[in-house]
Amino acid sequence: MKSSMYNLFVPIDESEYVLYNFLNDSALIVDEDMKLCIEKGELNSSISNQSVKETLLNCGVIVHDDINERKLYLYRYNIEKYAPSYSLFIVLTTFACNLSCPYCYEGSGEILNSSMDEQTLLKVIDFIKKTTHEDGTREIAIKLYGGEPLLCLDSCYAISKELSKWGDENNIKVNIVLQTNGTLLNENAVRLLTPYLAAVEVTLDGPPESHNKSRCYKNGDGSYEDILRNISLLAGSKTSILLRLNVENSDGLGLLLDNLDKNGLKSWPNLSFYTAHISYYDLCEFFTNDELCLKDINTVLEIRPSLLRVIYEKGWQSKYHMYNMRKQKLVSCNNEKRGRYVVDPLGDIYKCVFTAGDKAHRVGVIKDGGVEWNSAYYDILTRNPLDMEGCADCVYLPNCGGGCASRAFLNKESFNASYCGPIKRIMSKRILLYLKEIYPEKFSRLVI
Amino acid sequence: MKSSIYNICIQTDGCNSIIFNALKGTSILVDSEMKTAIESNSLEMICPEDLFTLVDSGFLVEDDLDERNVYAFEHNQNKYSTDISSFLVLPTLSCNLSCPYCYEDSLNISRSRSMDRNIAENVTNFIKNQVMENHSRSVVLGLYGGEPLLESDLCIQIAESISKWTMSRGLNYFSALTTNGTMLSQETFDKLRPFISSVHFTLDGPEEEHNKMRFYKGGRGTYSDLMKAISLAGESNIHLTVRIHIGDRTGQGDFAKVLGDLEAIGLRGRPRTYLYFMPIEPKDECFNTSSKKSLRRKLKNIELLPCIWNMARELGWGESLHVDAGQEHSLLPFSRLPCGFLKNGCYVIDPSARLYSCPSVAGIERYSVGSISQDGTAIWLPSYYDAITASPTDATACKDCSHLPLCNGGCPVRPSSAQEPDGCHLKEFYNKKILTHLAHKYPTLIWGT
Ligand code: SF4
Ligand code: SF4
Ligand code: SF4
Ligand code: SF4
Secondary structure, eight states, X not given: OEEOTTEEEEEOXXXXXXXXXXXXXXXXEEEHHHHHHHHHTOHHHHOXXXXXXXXXXXXXXXXXXXXXXXXXXXXXXXXXXXXXXXXXXXXXXXXOOSBOOTTXXXXXXXXXXXXXXXXXXXXXXXXXXXXXXHHTOSEEEEEEESSOGGGGHHHHHHHHHHHHHHHHHHTOEEEEEEEEOSTTOOHHHHHHHTTTEEEEEEEEOXXXXXXXXXXXXXXXXXXXXXXXXXXXXXXXXXXXXXEEEEOSSHHHHHHHHHHHHHTXXXXXXXXXXXXXXOSSTTSOGGGSOHHHHHHHHHHHHHHHHHHHHHHHHTTOGGGBOOOOTTOOOSSSOGGGSTTEEEEOTTSEEESSGGGTTOGGGOOEEEETTEEEEOHHHHHHHTOOGGGSTTGGGOTTGGGTTTOOHHHHHHHHSOSSSOOOTTHHHHHHHHHHHHHHHHOTTTTTTOOO | XXXXXXXXXXXXXXXXXXXXXXXXXXXXXXXXXXXXXXXXXXXXXXXXXXXXXXXXTTSEEOTTOOHHHHHHHHHHHHHHOOSEEEEXXXXXXXXXXXXXXXXXXXXXXXXXXXXXXXXXXXXXXXXXXXXXXXXXXXXXXXXXXXXXXXXXXXXXXXXXXXXXXXXXXXXXXXXXXXXXXXXXXXXXXXXXXXXXXXXXXXEXXXXXXXXXXXBXXXXXXXXXXXXXHHHHHHTTXXXXXXXEEEOSSOOHHHHHHHHHHHHHTTOTTOTTEEEEEEEOOOTTGGGGTTSHHHXXXXXXXXXXXXXXXXXXXXXXXXXGBOOSTTSTTSSOOOOSSSOXXXXXXXXXEOTTOEEESOGGGTTOGGXXXXXXXXXXXXXXXXXXXXXXXXXXXXXXXXXXXXXXXXXXTSOTTSOOGGGOTTOOXXXXXXXXXXXXXXXXXXXXXXXXX
């Protein structure tokens, strides 16, 4: 027997620790003696109680001598990376946008503003079909994205219609999601698209006043009322409405939910929502900078209990998609896996939506005869954390996967490099908050 | 632009050479000037038109492309993707024959073990669980042994259950029975037929040869019984595969005789009939690819194949041969895995529900890499993780080898040929394959010695 490489001890008071095993996703409470014993690997001499030993073994805290846990990790990592259960195509029909949100990473469609032309559109549809066959997946998700995708309603319609038909013919499940700012979702768009759409995803930036300050038209007018009116066209339809509610704190969320209630949204059977808190609302937290990212993740963790309280108090819990704090991250990001593609209006392919348009991050180009992958594609896909600086010996590896590849590229000019970001500074807190959430009595005195 | 690291250059005569790109499977005939230009990366000597062709076919690649990553990607994709899950089930290790070359014998497998019905139930549950977990679109079931038809009820039980289940889920299903043919009665075949897609038979050459190799325990040869079985199966529309062994003494005339016998039972021109020729390998061939002696024999056998193919084609068997590059039994199958068995989503299951990474050791407990539990899930041993995550791209000798995309580093569970003190023999083996393949495909080209 030996101790696992992936044990982390998080102190909860003077004498006790939470022992979390990252590879096995298990948690135990241990005292100082046990901690020392496990840390020193003095397992046979010090742990005589057979049932204790068994528990430790079941939790993966101690492991058999002949197992190489790195290989076990790598095996799971590769399966997750190379055997995706579905293929995802995020299609940017245009970079242009009719709003000008101050935080927009795409520059509100003013820096890049091209839209997909008809020829490219056909090639993209073809690419999706061929690639799905190559991926061998039974299910695909297509996300219509932008800019504001509805500025190119024709493209959205062509993609949705053609690929739905193709999915039916080929026994492939096609889920199409429209990610829109909601302002252009008029009757015509709804009529054309809803037969094909699994869901429409719309963002609200807090209660009306704050939303109207940040999500405004180019002339400065707010968009809240328009969005609510437009999505009401979908109320009760087959297409789900997924709201992303950006919130600063529980008060803001409370006000927003009240307003939605007043407008009748609570009774829409096809509506659900999730909450987000990010300084740059349209960016992935890992793509900003380490300090902001740390601050954002901290805030998300800290406001979570109070958000939950408000949601339950106001009776919205059945519509709430709770962020899963427990998720293991064998691979650092969903985008890093095989079968994940972001296609921009020019027919260029990227792995991450936040790098779309920046040619240094481009991984392939859709040509007439098919797609041409470049070195970035292979570099990202063959990224192996066990070969990257620090990761092979890092206790956090099964929950980090070596960090964001795009950030690694920006910082170290190589996709095959690690990027810790704030992972090491946030993990203990996340574990404790999670435990406190599911075992409130046990951890009631714990201040995090 | 730079030259691909996977260009293999083979001199054909005094002034010409073949360059074969192992990653793309492309080949080109070049003169010595072009050869030097490509080999020494002196691309300024090449005219734009030629340059375009060379890039297009993968002989030259972009400067920033690390082709090792391209290979590693394809290797991993092949190894870990599970759009197909395949299960090779051995319902029994027993056999009613005693073929002298059978590896199961040489490995001292106790020859009486069969699967009991409960284990068969666990195995079918395991298959279903695993297919779901793998998100596969297709399921391949192989019934193998020993002689699986010694346990024909088990074969039916398993195949029926999986076949119906895949149908109800809208999954593709393909199943193959590998049998020595001696136990395939009409009744057994009729019961199995609805649940299997294909039967695999093996012939050891013409009647006399075959009977010397494949006989009942008393010594009587099996050729005529086997022909009856093939004919019986052939009357249905099932997919048929006939593997014909090339022995040391089998000559052209012998193959003509075998094909004549197959024609007599109506196989020539029969749709869904697939024929391939394989040298008889010694008992432990896979294990010994590295020895010089084995290499010499292999080289000889490779030369034989095109003659046999041509003859078969002339006799009207062209449609049943699938020997183009990229096809499974061609000289250049272009797989990115050294062995189709050590792959995520591929499971070799013995009668005790133990799991193996290779059929040639199935049944020998010390080689098992895991087992199927009562609740139908796999419990892997540490050795499995070591074996499956091992990649030839990590092996010092193989990682920069120009032949890597063809050879893939050799048998993943045996010591690699690359470690031989006098260098890796397998390169020569693959060069021979390339040349033989090209000579067969382009017979009008003028070849040197
Ligand atoms: S690749 Fe990086 S920036 Fe892009 S979504 Fe993933 S973690 Fe975020
Ligand atoms: S990126 Fe950093 S935190 Fe993540 S596994 Fe590697 S060393 Fe650990
Ligand atoms: S085993 Fe030999 S031929 Fe094969 S990749 Fe390794 S060095 Fe090359
Ligand atoms: S693992 Fe594959 S190559 Fe190796 S002995 Fe088994 S079948 Fe042959």
